[in-house]
Amino acid sequence: MGGLFGIVGGGNCVQTLFYGTDYHSHLGTEHGGMAVYGEKGFYNTIHGISQAQFKSRFVEDYKKMDGCYGIGSISDDSPQPLIFRSKFGLYAVVATGLITNKNELIAELLNEGASFTEVAGGGVNNSEIVASLINRGDNIVEGIASMRGIIEGSICVLVLTPEGIYAARDKFGRFPLALGQSRDPRKKSFVVATEASSFENLGYQLDRFLGPGEIVLLSSDGIRQMKPEGAEKKICSFLWIYTGYPSSVYDGISVERTRERCGGLLAKRDNIQADFVAGVPDSGVGHAIGYAMASGIPYRRPLVKYTPGYGRSYTPPTQDIRDLVATMKLSAVHDVIYGNRMIICDDSIVRGTQLKNYTIKKLWDNGAKEIHIRPACPPLMFPCIYASSTRSVSELACRKAILALEGKDLIDPGPYLDPDSKDHARMIEWIRKDLNVTSLKFMRIEDMIDAITLPADQLCLYCWQGR
Numbered sequence: 001m002g003g004l005f006g007i008v009g010g011g012n013c014v015q016t017l018f019y020g021t022d023y024h025s026h027l028g029t030e031h032g033g034m035a036v037y038g039e040k041g042f043y044n045t046i047h048g049i050s051q052a053q054f055k056s057r058f059v060e061d062y063k064k065m066d067g068c069y070g071i072g073s074i075s076d077d078s079p080q081p082l083i084f085r086s087k088f089g090l091y092a093v094v095a096t097g098l099i100t101n102k103n104e105l106i107a108e109l110l111n112e113g114a115s116f117t118e119v120a121g122g123g124v125n126n127s128e129i130v131a132s133l134i135n136r137g138d139n140i141v142e143g144i145a146s147m148r149g150i151i152e153g154s155i156c157v158l159v160l161t162p163e164g165i166y167a168a169r170d171k172f173g174r175f176p177l178a179l180g181q182s183r184d185p186r187k188k189s190f191v192v193a194t195e196a197s198s199f200e201n202l203g204y205q206l207d208r209f210l211g212p213g214e215i216v217l218l219s220s221d222g223i224r225q226m227k228p229e230g231a232e233k234k235i236c237s238f239l240w241i242y243t244g245y246p247s248s249v250y251d252g253i254s255v256e257r258t259r260e261r262c263g264g265l266l267a268k269r270d271n272i273q274a275d276f277v278a279g280v281p282d283s284g285v286g287h288a289i290g291y292a293m294a295s296g297i298p299y300r301r302p303l304v305k306y307t308p309g310y311g312r313s314y315t316p317p318t319q320d321i322r323d324l325v326a327t328m329k330l331s332a333v334h335d336v337i338y339g340n341r342m343i344i345c346d347d348s349i350v351r352g353t354q355l356k357n358y359t360i361k362k363l364w365d366n367g368a369k370e371i372h373i374r375p376a377c378p379p380l381m382f383p384c385i386y387a388s389s390t391r392s393v394s395e396l397a398c399r400k401a402i403l404a405l406e407g408k409d410l411i412d413p414g415p416y417l418d419p420d421s422k423d424h425a426r427m428i429e430w431i432r433k434d435l436n437v438t439s440l441k442f443m444r445i446e447d448m449i450d451a452i453t454l455p456a457d458q459l460c461l462y463c464w465q466g467r
């Protein structure tokens, strides 16, 4: 999905930019970057972070940087921020999201005479497409607004200019952008970020969230609205279930509290007799705590993560090594597992392979008596089309089940979507057997919506409904 951070004012902003960007490391594994503007003009630095954490890659750079305005990003698809010389003057851009009509746009822009840097492995950097479309406008604000109308998918963008940072949330508010200001009122410093949780330790307080499609300009004078929010919102539900950081808040709704509510609603529909509840570390933990609080069944830790030496952003180069790292990272606590019946909450089941091969296998190998799996969202039926996603339809556990049951995948898995249908029950039973667990029960979509607490028509539910 990627994450953005921007800061204006308060003197040299580089240290805050460095840590603020780093606080988005859980949102991407491939590229990190920062750009600043100050007395010496623009400066940017970009590194791959697939083999080393953001902090270790940038620690030397940031000590040399100097600027009063800065933007940074963590992303999976494009190295950025890039600096452009345009009819609006110099500016730097970071953008997160997905452009699904990228090929059509590239062809159209090339036809108009645009040219793009060739990136390793072919393709065009998303920031270059975004900048080319912004440059079509009469000014940066109009350029951003029209760019968002042309792009299919979803793009949040920060544009660093000498007058400040233009921050624009995607048209339907699919992904968040939070605004904050320094807790020291004399400092006149303002921040914008995907993760509002990045503010507190940096000395900033959350002011508000940008509305869908809203554009603001952050400068040392404050935050000025340049384009009001649109009427329609479709914020990503998966932010609360899995992607977001537990301490974060999106559109005013806490991630951790939502996960607790999910667990509570899972417990409400359950009557399993178990010795304890546990979460698959880390993103299943909040759901499991909620389950334990609602059911009165104690929370215990049969599995713990060994994180020293394994950065969150470390992406091993081959599947073999990825599997090895996955199994090494998770340690079983034999004395907690042995002879016990356990309810294991996870955020979701995507492919199901890691859950099956590492988590469940370790529990059986250590003498578990019963394993009851409770994912905190309904079965995932469609890969995301609004943020970079490595999944394909055929990789999803549910689609594998449908393929096995039907002998072919269904373009419209309609009957399988209804949690009260026989087809749905057959699909869940197939996954249960494949995972090799005692029972499997998914969250119902109406419960997930209740847990998030926003009206259903303000949520993106594409992963589950395909619309």
Ligand code: SF4
Residues within 6 Å of the ligand: 174, 235, 236, 237, 238, 239, 383, 384, 385, 386, 387, 460, 461, 462, 463
């Ligand atoms: S498709 Fe799924 S992951 Fe993508 S924005 Fe919608 S809810 Fe979020």
